[in-house]
Amino acid sequence: xxxxxxxxxxKNIFRNQIFIPIAAMLLLLIFxxxxxxxxxxxxxxxxxxxxPVLSGYLITILDSGSELAILAIGMTLVTAATGGxxxxxxxxxxxxxxxxxxxxxxxxxxxxxxxAPIIVAFLVAVLASMLCGAFNGxxxxxxxxxxxxxxxILYTAGRSIAAWINNNELPVISDESFSYFGGFIPGICIxxxxxxxxxxxxxxxxxxKFTTLGLYTQAVGINEHSSKLNGLNPIFIKFITFVILGVCxxxxxxxxxxxxxxxxxxxxxxxxxxxxxxxxxxxxxxxxGGKFNMTASIIGAYVIQCLTxxxxxxxxxxxxxxxxxxxxxxxxxxxSAPTVRAWFTKTWAGITAKNVKEVG
Amino acid sequence: xxxxxxxxxxxxxxxFPGVRALQAxxxxxxxxxxxxxxxxxxxxxxxxxxxxxxxYSKDSGDIFLKGHDKAVAIHSPQDAQNLGISTVxxxxxxCPNLSVAENMFIGRTKGFGQNWKKMNAEADRxxxxxxxPAKATQQLGSCSLAxxxxxxxxxxxxMDCKVLILDExxxxxxxxxxxxxxxxxxxLKAKGVGIIFVTHxxxxxxxxxxxxxxxxxxxxxxxxxxxxLPRVQLVSKMLGxxxxxxxxxKSEQSTYKxxxxxxxxxxxxxxxxxxxxxxxxFYIKKGEVNGxxxxxxxxxxxxxxxxxxxxxxxxxxxxxxxxxxxxxxxxDAMKNGIAYLPEDRKRDGIVGDLSVRDNIILALQxxxxxxxxxxxxxxxxxxxxxxxxxxxxxASADTPIKSLSGGNQQKVLIGRWLLTHPEYLILDExxRGIxxxxxxxxxxxxxxxxxxxxxxxxxxxxxxxxxxxxxRLVVMRDRKVVGELSGxxxxxxxxxxxxxxxxx
Numbered sequence: 001x002x003x004x005x006x007x008x009x010x011k012n013i014f015r016n017q018i019f020i021p022i023a024a025m026l027l028l029l030i031f032x033x034x035x036x037x038x039x040x041x042x043x044x045x046x047x048x049x050x051x052p053v054l055s056g057y058l059i060t061i062l063d064s065g066s067e068l069a070i071l072a073i074g075m076t077l078v079t080a081a082t083g084g085x086x087x088x089x090x091x092x093x094x095x096x097x098x099x100x101x102x103x104x105x106x107x108x109x110x111x112x113x114x115x116a117p118i119i120v121a122f123l124v125a126v127l128a129s130m131l132c133g134a135f136n137g138x139x140x141x142x143x144x145x146x147x148x149x150x151x152x153i154l155y156t157a158g159r160s161i162a163a164w165i166n167n168n169e170l171p172v173i174s175d176e177s178f179s180y181f182g183g184f185i186p187g188i189c190i191x192x193x194x195x196x197x198x199x200x201x202x203x204x205x206x207x208x209k210f211t212t213l214g215l216y217t218q219a220v221g222i223n224e225h226s227s228k229l230n231g232l233n234p235i236f237i238k239f240i241t242f243v244i245l246g247v248c249x250x251x252x253x254x255x256x257x258x259x260x261x262x263x264x265x266x267x268x269x270x271x272x273x274x275x276x277x278x279x280x281x282x283x284x285x286x287x288x289g290g291k292f293n294m295t296a297s298i299i300g301a302y303v304i305q306c307l308t309x310x311x312x313x314x315x316x317x318x319x320x321x322x323x324x325x326x327x328x329x330x331x332x333x334x335x336s337a338p339t340v341r342a343w344f345t346k347t348w349a350g351i352t353a354k355n356v357k358e359v360g
Numbered sequence: 361x362x363x364x365x366x367x368x369x370x371x372x373x374x375x376f377p378g379v380r381a382l383q384a385x386x387x388x389x390x391x392x393x394x395x396x397x398x399x400x401x402x403x404x405x406x407x408x409x410x411x412x413x414x415x416y417s418k419d420s421g422d423i424f425l426k427g428h429d430k431a432v433a434i435h436s437p438q439d440a441q442n443l444g445i446s447t448v449x450x451x452x453x454x455c456p457n458l459s460v461a462e463n464m465f466i467g468r469t470k471g472f473g474q475n476w477k478k479m480n481a482e483a484d485r486x487x488x489x490x491x492x493p494a495k496a497t498q499q500l501g502s503c504s505l506a507x508x509x510x511x512x513x514x515x516x517x518x519m520d521c522k523v524l525i526l527d528e529x530x531x532x533x534x535x536x537x538x539x540x541x542x543x544x545x546x547x548l549k550a551k552g553v554g555i556i557f558v559t560h561x562x563x564x565x566x567x568x569x570x571x572x573x574x575x576x577x578x579x580x581x582x583x584x585x586x587x588x589l590p591r592v593q594l595v596s597k598m599l600g601x602x603x604x605x606x607x608x609x610k611s612e613q614s615t616y617k618x619x620x621x622x623x624x625x626x627x628x629x630x631x632x633x634x635x636x637x638x639x640x641x642f643y644i645k646k647g648e649v650n651g652x653x654x655x656x657x658x659x660x661x662x663x664x665x666x667x668x669x670x671x672x673x674x675x676x677x678x679x680x681x682x683x684x685x686x687x688x689x690x691x692d693a694m695k696n697g698i699a700y701l702p703e704d705r706k707r708d709g710i711v712g713d714l715s716v717r718d719n720i721i722l723a724l725q726x727x728x729x730x731x732x733x734x735x736x737x738x739x740x741x742x743x744x745x746x747x748x749x750x751x752x753x754x755a756s757a758d759t760p761i762k763s764l765s766g767g768n769q770q771k772v773l774i775g776r777w778l779l780t781h782p783e784y785l786i787l788d789e790x791x792r793g794i795x796x797x798x799x800x801x802x803x804x805x806x807x808x809x810x811x812x813x814x815x816x817x818x819x820x821x822x823x824x825x826x827x828x829x830x831x832r833l834v835v836m837r838d839r840k841v842v843g844e845l846s847g848x849x850x851x852x853x854x855x856x857x858x859x860x861x862x863x864x
Binding site: 232 | 668670689690691694700702707708709710711712713714718722723725726727729730731732733776
């Protein structure tokens with residue numbers, strides 16, 4: 001009887017969507033553990049400003065993976081409701097970052113003091129990227145343009161718009177407090193981006209718990225006709241997922257510009273849209289829309305960061321990085337494909353059946 | 361193998377998580393025979409067909425085909441097709457955005473080359489020979505549901521098949537079209553093709569079939585010659601119990617009487633929508649069951665869709681208890697106590713990948729609003745309540761609705777709307793494509809709800825069902841309301857003549 005139970009639970013683990021990203025994460029960690037256990041070393045030191053900070057590869061992963069995790073939240077919702085992806089998030093993050101700098105600098109590219117509170121700058125950026133999201137949302141939901149095509153517009157134009165916002169100058173914020181968002185808050189040894197990501201995740205959990213967003217986006221993604229006849233407004237729901245993604249993008253923009261206290265229009269958040277989509281896919285979510293698992297997407301985001309950091313650690317040249325990444329991604333994506341998972345389940349069932357026979 | 365047998369399935373087993381779909385089922389099909397496969401919802405008909413066509417892989421058992429010494433292995437629909445087994449499914453499985461010809465030849469061409477001209481000409485020839493009113497180059501989606509179904513059959517017929525499986529092909533066809541299909545089936549039979557006919561229409565079984573195999577709860581009940589199995593016995597074999605005469609229901613007809621309240625609950629005047637119906641007036645009283653009747657495409661569904669606000673409303677007013685209410689979207693209708701079960705279950709009804717539980721609470725959840733999610737515990741409570749009340753066969757409340765049989769899906773959808781406690785329930789073809797037992801359940805349910813004071817509109821292609829349940833019928837022709845029948849006038853003949861436009 002007990003055996004039966006464990007057998008069933010193992011089977012369920014294979015079936016569970018969250019299995020793949022967690023397994024991938026574990027594999028990467030074990031790989032590191034075997035080759036170089038120093039990967040897991042976390043030390044408490046002091047940075048140049050004399051504040052206590054944690055450092056180590058694990059901290060790097062949590063720190064650098066934040067942007068991706070935040071984007072994965074919004075991207076999962078867009079994917080679920082529209083069955084498509086937003087490829088403009090990197091460019092929109094550039095716009096958001098540029099807006100923040102513009103508001104803080106107030107037209108002067110090297111201000112001695114910030115011209116506005118950071119919160120005001122951030123809210124303006126949120127508004128700007130929500131507008132970008134709304135633009136995408138209208139094209140996709142109302143005009144029924146395929147998401148990838150619709151978001152191609154901002155993907156192409158976004159970085160130019162970002163540069164134009166600051167008259168193509170590269171404003172630098174010298175105020176210490178601005179760098180807190182991409183670094184450390186004095187007295188707190190955990191990287192702020194991770195705290196921000198955590199906050200976003202908590203907000204998402206609350207939204208999922210206290211609203212019906214999850215049910216609505218899935219219902220619209222699975223069967224639009226039926227949703228409509230059940231009183232939902234599919235157009236509005238698709239639209240709103242893009243706007244939510246816009247908010248996520250603004251947060252990412254803030255972290256990105258805070259990290260370097262300035263902006264590089266062509267490099268900021270470059271290719272992050274692909275990683276965000278990959279995070280959703282790694283989480284085992286169907287890119288064709290419908291059912292989703294938010295936790296799996298977020299773990300997927302950290303898996304990607306873990307992979308990148310691991311590759312850096314083994315001194316892979318940054319030019320060669322994408323190629324290595326691609327190989328690992330192929331393995332992960334193939335192993336998360338339904339057919340392969342069915343095969344896993346079957347093989348496992350075969351192994352356990354054999355064991356039972358031997359025991360008997 | 362038996363003499364003349366083209367197909368023999370022996371000792372077939374198949375189970376799904378939590379459900380034994382088939383247990384030791386045998387099935388034999390002979391040359392030139394039309395063989396009905398009958399059974400209730402979840403009896404295993406569809407599963408057996410899907411095992412035969414390679415959609416599901418069987419757990420154990422053998423399939424023998426004429427001309428093959430050993431048991432054949434069918435691992436995919438492609439295998440089945442190559443072995444000469446063709447299928448037309450209940451739900452149309454063609455691609456609506458491709459042309460008719462492309463749909464007929466998809467997956468059948470060898471190599472990469474494609475002679476489009478030849479393909480179109482060939483398709484036109486088939487369409488013509490089968491009397492199907494469509495052009496080869498037309499987009500499939502622009503054909504009516506019935507024509508699409510016939511094209512699917514045309515496609516199957518054209519593939520050199522020895523075994524033709526028709527899974528509920530007639531559920532969306534009108535009588536003339538059914539006749540054409542039967543003619544076609546008899547022609548094929550004369551050529552020696554074995555046809556497996558899955559249907560819920562008893563009349564049709566007795567019209568065309570030679571043999572009947574009955575399944576119940578995944579097990580074989582038996583194989584019978586048609587002349588040895590009278591209808592009553594067939595039904596009782598399918599249900600597994602002696603059935604009191606079905607017309608019993610009639611005596612239960614809505615008993616709700618409220619003499620004080622003779623005013624209509626809902627009243628519509630000059631209503632019309634962009635779906636192309638003419639202006640119509642409509643009313644329904646408390647506890648009344650009425651129906652819309654008319655031929656396929658006469659605008660029955662469009663009328664009720666207009667009442668529910670499912671299409672864009674272009675004019676007219678709706679009054680609830682004498683007060684004008686504004687209904688332009690489904691949510692308005694729902695908030696005014698109207699529930700609508702759509703005609704096309706797969707397209708408009710179920711949310712396939714979601715669980716039975718989520719499907720049941722969906723409408724109520726939408727009415728409660730975005731910021732008031734139904735808790736998981738509460739959702740389970742609701743789901744269990746309706747699974748029990750409607751005796752829905754499902755492994756659990758977490759099972760995705762798409763893995764349920766058609767009739768059980770329909771029950772889930774009815775549960776969804778009952779959960780909203782509507783004052784006025786619209787059921788558009790609730791019994792289409794489901795088995796006799798569930799049909800009777802649904803009709804009884806309708807009468808019970810009405811006797812409790814709910815107003816119900818019941819639409820069905822089967823007139824006798826409507827006669828049994830409805831106390832008033834609105835007759836439609838060519839997207840226009842042409843008459844209203846009640847009391848003494850509620851007879852088959854009177855309905856037919858009203859539909860046809862007088863006794864001419």
